Amino acid sequence: MLQNKDRIWLIDLPQICLFVFLFLQIIAMLLYSGGTLFNPDTLHYSFIRNFLSDLGRSEGFSGNNNFFSSQLFNTSLMLAGFVFITFYYKLTIIFVEYNHFLAKLGSFFGIMGGLSLIAVGLTPSNLYLSSHIIAAHWLFRFFLIAAIIFSYLTTKSKLIHSKYARGYIIFAILILIYIIISEFGPSPKSNEIALTIQVVSQKFILIIMMISIYWQTKGIAIISK
Numbered sequence: 001m002l003q004n005k006d007r008i009w010l011i012d013l014p015q016i017c018l019f020v021f022l023f024l025q026i027i028a029m030l031l032y033s034g035g036t037l038f039n040p041d042t043l044h045y046s047f048i049r050n051f052l053s054d055l056g057r058s059e060g061f062s063g064n065n066n067f068f069s070s071q072l073f074n075t076s077l078m079l080a081g082f083v084f085i086t087f088y089y090k091l092t093i094i095f096v097e098y099n100h101f102l103a104k105l106g107s108f109f110g111i112m113g114g115l116s117l118i119a120v121g122l123t124p125s126n127l128y129l130s131s132h133i134i135a136a137h138w139l140f141r142f143f144l145i146a147a148i149i150f151s152y153l154t155t156k157s158k159l160i161h162s163k164y165a166r167g168y169i170i171f172a173i174l175i176l177i178y179i180i181i182s183e184f185g186p187s188p189k190s191n192e193i194a195l196t197i198q199v200v201s202q203k204f205i206l207i208i209m210m211i212s213i214y215w216q217t218k219g220i221a222i223i224s225k
Contacts, residue, residue: 006090006093007221009086009087009089009090010087010090010091010094010217010220011217011220011221013083013086013087014083014087014213014214014216014217015214015217017079017080017083018210018213018214020076020079021076021079021080021210022210024072024073024075024076024079025052025055025072025073025076027072028055028068028069028070028072028073028076029045029047029055029069030045031068031069031072032044032045032050032054032055032060032066032069033059033060033062033064033065033066033069034060034061034062034064035060035061035062035063035064036049036050036054036061036195037049037061037188037189037195038191038192038195039061040061040062040063041062042062043062047199047203048196048199048200049192049195049196049199050199051125051188051198051199051202052073052202052203052206053120053125053132053136054125055069055070055072055073056069056070056073056074056077056120056121056124056125057070057124057125057126057127058070058124058126058127059126070124073121074121074122074124075121076121077117077118077120077121078117078118078121078122080114080117081114081115081116081117081118081121082114082118083114084110084111084113084114084117085110085111085114085115087110087114087213088106088107088109088110088111088113088114088146089107089111091103091106091107091110091150092104092106092107094157094160094220095150095153095154095157098153098156098157099153099156102149102152102153103153105149106145106146106149106150106153107146109142109143109145109146109149110142110143110146110150112138112142113139113140113142113143113146116135116136116138116139116142117139119131119135119139120132120135120136120139123135137182137183140175140178140179140182140205141179143175143209144172144175144176144179147168147171147172147175147212148172150168151165151168151169151171151172154168154219155169160219160220160222161219161222164215164216164218164219167212167215167216167219168212168215168216170212171208171209171212174205174208175205175208175209178201178202178204178205181197181198181201182198182201182202185197185198185201186198
């Protein structure tokens with residue numbers, strides 16, 4: 001059974017963060033100053049033509065100031081990154097008795113994923129593109145390794161129901177598919193179809209990640225009772 005202080009970091013805060021993150025993303029989209037990679041004249045954020053990181057630009061592709069949208073977006077990333085760091089740091093207490101080394105290793109990669117998420121928020125793509133791309137790529141690589149490790153630990157654990165382990169496995173597989181599409185798929189700069197493929201796949205993996213986090217907290221909540 002988890003102590004109340006551990007429950008806060010493993011269940012309550014991650015669930016609250018999900019809703020805050022989603023809310024800030026929606027408001028940032030509404031406040032986006034306009035423009036896409038191929039059409040700077042669009043007035044609003046395009047769900048299928050704008051990457052999420054476009055929200056964090058200091059100015060939109062339209063050339064207009066994007067201050068309010070970028071502040072909300074980048075703040076949401078840093079908030080989520082902090083919650084991820086604490087979540088994975090605390091997650092080891094559930095699995096450390098089963099496999100101390102793997103629990104610590106999975107925690108390390110989860111924390112690195114959280115730090116990468118913060119780094120994405122600190123490097124607007126129009127100002128620090130190379131650093132932004134590196135942080136974004138490693139963000140998913142770190143979370144993939146963490147997901148694989150905790151998929152194994154959850155499967156072997158006697159505490160968490162197997163259906164939550166299956167959810168973690170599906171999450172790991174989908175992250176891998178996204179990494180393949182992101183790094184080996186068509187370049188978003190080549191044409192609008194390629195841009196749409198990359199943008200939609202990014203939105204999809206974000207939704208899956210949010211569902212996975214909530215699913216994990218539900219599994220942890222059962223053993224905390």
